[in-house]
Amino acid sequence: MSRPKSISGFPEWLPPQRMIEQRMIDHIRRTFELYGFAPLETRAVEPLDQLLRKGETSKEVYLLRRLQAAEGETDEDTLGLHFDLTVPFARFVLENAGKLHFPFRRYQIQKVWRGERPQEGRYREFLQADIDVVDRDELPFQYEAEMPLVLGDALGGLPLPPVLIHVNNRKVSEGFYRGIGLDDPQAALRAIDKLAKIGPGKVTELLAETAGASDAQAKACLRLAEISSPDASFADQIRALGVTDPLLDEGIDELVRVMEVAAAHSPGLCVADMKIARGLDYYTGTVYEGTLRGFERFGSVLAGGRYDNLASAGADRYPGVGISLGITRILGLLFGAGALTVSRSVPTAVLVALPSEERRAGCDRVAAALRGRGIATEVAPTAAKYGKQIRFAERRGIPFVWFPGAEGEADTVKDIRSGDQVEADPATWSPPAEDLRPAVTAAGG
Numbered sequence: 215m216s217r218p219k220s221i222s223g224f225p226e227w228l229p230p231q232r233m234i235e236q237r238m239i240d241h242i243r244r245t246f247e248l249y250g251f252a253p254l255e256t257r258a259v260e261p262l263d264q265l266l267r268k269g270e271t272s273k274e275v276y277l278l279r280r281l282q283a284a285e286g287e288t289d290e291d292t293l294g295l296h297f298d299l300t301v302p303f304a305r306f307v308l309e310n311a312g313k314l315h316f317p318f319r320r321y322q323i324q325k326v327w328r329g330e331r332p333q334e335g336r337y338r339e340f341l342q343a344d345i346d347v348v349d350r351d352e353l354p355f356q357y358e359a360e361m362p363l364v365l366g367d368a369l370g371g372l373p374l375p376p377v378l379i380h381v382n383n384r385k386v387s388e389g390f391y392r393g394i395g396l397d398d399p400q401a402a403l404r405a406i407d408k409l410a411k412i413g414p415g416k417v418t419e420l421l422a423e424t425a426g427a428s429d430a431q432a433k434a435c436l437r438l439a440e441i442s443s444p445d446a447s448f449a450d451q452i453r454a455l456g457v458t459d460p461l462l463d464e465g466i467d468e469l470v471r472v473m474e475v476a477a478a479h480s481p482g483l484c485v486a487d488m489k490i491a492r493g494l495d496y497y498t499g500t501v502y503e504g505t506l507r508g509f510e511r512f513g514s515v516l517a518g519g520r521y522d523n524l525a526s527a528g529a530d531r532y533p534g535v536g537i538s539l540g541i542t543r544i545l546g547l548l549f550g551a552g553a554l555t556v557s558r559s560v561p562t563a564v565l566v567a568l569p570s571e572e573r574r575a576g577c578d579r580v581a582a583a584l585r586g587r588g589i590a591t592e593v594a595p596t597a598a599k600y601g602k603q604i605r606f607a608e609r610r611g612i613p614f615v616w617f618p619g620a621e622g623e624a625d626t627v628k629d630i631r632s633g634d635q636v637e638a639d640p641a642t643w644s645p646p647a648e649d650l651r652p653a654v655t656a657a658g659g
Contacts, residue, residue, distance in 0.1 A: 223338030225542060227549075230556045230652075235341070235545055237654045238372055239323055242343050242539070245368040246321040249360075251345050254320040256302040259293040265301060276327045276338075295327040298538060299344040304525035307348055307532050316532075317349040317357070323541070335512045335547040343368075344518075346536030348525060353533040355468060358500040358520050359475040361537050365504065365516055366476075366483040373554065373656040374544065377515070379504040380442075380487035381476075383469040384497050384519070386452065387438070387488070389462025391425075394434045400495055401425035406439055407493035410513075439489035445477065446470045448486040465499075472500055498522045502537055506544065509551075515544050557653040558611025561590045563645050564627070565607040566616040568594040577618055580625065583640035584616075589650065591616075604630055613649050616640075 220226070227235060243253075259278055266275070275294040296302050299322045307314065323343045332338060345364055347357045362379045369377045384403065391399040405420040412420075414436050421427035421435060434455070441451045449466050469486060476484040492501040499520030506515055518537035525532035548554045564584055566577045577593045584591040594603045600617070607615050607630060616638070619625045627643060628635040644650070 223332030223336075225337055225339070225546060227545075230559045231545070231549055233556050233561070233652050234554055234654050235541065237652075238541060238545070239341075239343075241371055242368045242541070243321070243323060245371065246343075246345055246364065248367075249319070249345075249364050251319045251321040251364075254303070254306070254322050255324055256296075256299070256306050256322065258295055258325070260296050260302055260305065262292045262294045264305060265294045265296065274329050276329055297326055297328040299324060299326060299342055300346075300524065300536065300538070303344070303346055303536075304532075304534075307525045307534075308527050308530065311350075311530065311532065317347050317353065319345070319347050321345045334550055335509075335543050337542055337546065340540060340542035343539040343541055344536060346534050348532045348534035351531060351533075353520075353522075353535065355471070355499075357535050358468070359472045361500075361518065361535055362472070362476050362484050362502060363479045365537055365539060366480045368539070370480070373654055374548070375506045375508050375553075377483070377504050377506055379476075379484045379502055379516070380490045380514075381469065381472055381484050381500060381502055382486065382488055382490040383465040383472075383500050384492070385461050385465025385499060386469060387465075387491060389459040389465055390438050390452070390455075390457050391435065393457035393459035393462055394431050396425055396427060396431055396435075398425045402427065402435060403491045404493045406435060406489060407491035409436075409439055409489050441488040442485060444482070444485050446473050446486070448473075448488070452488070468500065492517065492519050496521045496524045498533075500535065504539075506547070509547050512547055515540050515547075553657050555655055555657050557655070558613070560610045560612065561652060562592050562610065562612045563589055563649055563651075564591040564614045564616050565603070565612045566591060566593045567600055567603045567618070568597045569618060569620075570597045573618060580616060580618060580640045587641075587644065589644065604628075611652075614645055 262275065274297050278293040278295060303322065321344065323341065325339060326342050327339050329338060330336065362381065365379065366377065387403055387406065388399040391402045396402050401424040402421060405417050405424060408420065409417050418432045421432040427435065437455060438452065441448050443451065449470055452466060473484060473486055490501055490503050497519040501519035502517060503514040504516035516537055516539045520535040522533040525534060566581050568574060568577050581591040581593050594606065604615055613629060613631060615628050615630055617626045617628065624637040626635050627638040
């Protein structure tokens, strides 16, 4: 067999990195559940027409086909791997509405696949964490203000750079565009959404081509997009532009409330940013994009917003609001920068030394007793000299070595970092809390 090659865009973390990822997942999951979100996992595939129904391009979708097409199979049977968790969730709500209690709060932490060009922090297969709240017919505005708080708490308890969540409201943008006389506000939103990627000159051209904007209207759109503030002062800056529209006023009031709630809970978590548009048409209210401080050049690591018609069929309508967090995206950036470290390369806290093969059964009993009390333990692989067994533990970062006592003598356990060695009973001894599990820290922290 020839030496295997990695496949670009499909990351495989080493065990220490995977432990960091698991710690992150565990903390995020606990935070979501503290806010009352229930776990959900949807299937990996959806019909292609459902994946593309909101205007996404087929270039992003990985198709799933049999090696040999089944008799009678048509293009209508084509399945695609989901490239986000929003469309599958909307489908799940519609299928199971009679079994759900509304408002329904769910979280998903699940793999998704996207056929884009791989680059640092962007992958073709990645882990995403989503939260959404949906309700029947009407969704109270309070959930739009709550969303950033959940993500702020989920990431704030981890050894990560601080997250800054940029917040806007589509009603502000759409109301402003109506107020200056644009006939196609949705096209203007999609153009402004590209501002960070293509710059104001290209956006001006795009506004003219797709939204029919005059030069004066395009300049007004860009002036709105320049407004940003860490507090509610953005409202006065928008009103100073002299544009009026009822939808604009409604959006400003809602965005003020989001900023005030965020400031009371987590000062500095959110910034009101009028250039955040979120190009997908299904967003209708508050929208969010979050960046890691120090890694802003790589773009957003979380995004989402309010939607009113994504989960709807006929007269059934389930408006919602949600945010998606790119776990693999964050870790890829931080691993690449060497910004995270874990205290040991294995979960093991204790290595039980093996005096001889004849005593392996007794060593196994010690290990079982420690494991039964939640202490990760393994037995040395061979009855080598104790010095060699200690070096085996050192290479793997295992902090404690357990030495079974000779006949009639007490067992001892040694902290091989400090050299301290004490008598111990597997029914009562425990390592310090900080050594029970591998600790994840910021590099140099």
